[in-house]
Amino acid sequence: MGRIALTGTASFLGARLLRRLAETKGPERLLVVDVAAPPAALDIRHRAVDLTEPAADQRLLDVFREENVEEVVHFAFFTAPRRDAAYAHELESIGTLAVFSAAAAAAVGRVVMRSFTAVYGARGQNPAFLTEDRTLQPDAGLAWVRDKLEAEQHAASFARRYPDLKVAVLRLAPLVGPRVHTFYTRILDRRVVPTLMGYDPLIQMLHPDDALAAAEAAVDRPVTGAFNIVPCRTIPLVTALHLAGKIPVPVPHPVAYPAADVMWAAGIGEAPGRFCDYVRFPFVADGERARRELGFSARYTSRDALLAYLGYRHPHARLETAEASA
């Protein structure tokens, strides 16, 4: 049996998946292909490859051949917008191209890639539930999501050109939960949260346990194609903020976009202005296909994920209720 190679094992989800697979498959079947070494205690073989270096595809090909890799789990993506957009582009778009080129050349049987429901693009015209066959049309001016879109396009292109290469793409809803640190949780850590006046889209918050279960199912099952990995229910943005005990401050959207851009440029914002679309319009995805083919259905609702995160960030809230019921 060949090995399972994992990229992005320093990321939150990648690290958890690595631990889980080490338990279920045994460390000897795993291979970490990442600049960062896995924790020594896991005793997993590590080959340092920088996906952003020019000859990354050749290096990956050598590694895949030498280590007899039969499956690649590609999780090297940034969950939040970055200021060094050029580096993010090299890693996410060009790095994904390198992974797929090497996987195809090394006749690796299967690639499981992480993606985001944000690649559908947040639009007012979106249906209440986006299905996997929906055309991906995110805002091309937003580098963060454009790189994801390009990674998806590489995946689709290789899946089409190499019928023997089975490609599964997991489009995960935004992660919110204990120990997650992403754009959304950073917003939730603030006391006062700006919102767009007059807009209150439904949002999905995925619990990390559900994300992990879906990733595990995708590694185990020989499924191909794209899968939305979403929580049970949605929650309106403003309701989520009030549940979290935040003070929402509505800002008119003609002001919010340039203001966010200015703050982003000044280094104090969380995201560039165009990212406001994701708190203005819905991008709610439908998890039916994952339920049917992947056998994955979420155990947590969006609200559960939010409350779990709050309980983790504000443990006193939990302690007091535990005391009261004792």
Next chain:
Amino acid sequence: MSSRPKVVPLRGRAASEPSDEPAAPAAAARRDGLLVAIARTIEAGRHGLTWENLAALQSAVYFSWHSEEVDEFGRDAKFTDTIRPLLEFLYTVWWRVEPAGVENVPAEGPALVVANHSGVLPWDGVMITLALRHEHPARRECRMLALDMFALLPFLAPALARTGAVRASQENGERLLRSGELVGVFPEGVKGVGKRYRDRYKLARFGRGGFVRLALRTSAPIVPCAVVGAEEIHPVLAKANWVGRPIGLPYFPITPTFPALGPLGVIPLPTKWSIDFADPIPTAEYGPAAADDSILVNRLSEQVRSIIQRMIAGRLARRRSIWFG
């Protein structure tokens, strides 16, 4: 383990208290309800208000009229209950809505209510929903498919979604009908709701028959519905589209009261309304494949349009006054 009951002191957290004191948890304040939250904030005000107090109060106010979870299309049962008195006032007192043929709407299973659209703001949809909720023997909840211009309009869009309206699209309509819901549509769309006063009760083109295809694909019967009275609530004298276009509206209505009276201009006129439901038109016999038969789609669309036009004409012939019916 003490058997002494624990007493949780009613006390907001003051800034001067030691920091190991549990932070005022939003979750706990929320369970307390609005009055306790107000009491806590007042009490805390004596020691100096904190952000936690304010956030807890704001959250308590919000959850006193919103529920914590909504259905998959964003309908909030508690919010709907909150604004129900206002809507019922409009239904019974303001417009004195007179429904007829409500029993033509199937008591269970999917069905598509197709109505004429008018009145600038989507009040006709709200009143159809109320008529079916209150007068139908099965108390059916009708999910209205809202036009993009409403479903995307700031402020109105979230309010519509919380009260159960859904943005009009084939995907959304199909999902609702497949789960056995009663769905309402206005095929005239923007052309209907923004009619000039002089064009009142002349039905505009029924789109391209999308609603028929929706019904055929899901085998849902079509119930034609005629709303009379809504055309006069905001008589559109002229349209200043050069104002509406830049702010994202397909038209900008000029009525006797709007924009002349400012915010007061959105108060609709108290006309007398009637809502008639005709016999359902079954679509199951054609089969889902018939949705691609554009001749059939157009024929059914025209049939529904003429039924509605006939019901409107009948009502108008009997109506002696716009205000008293």
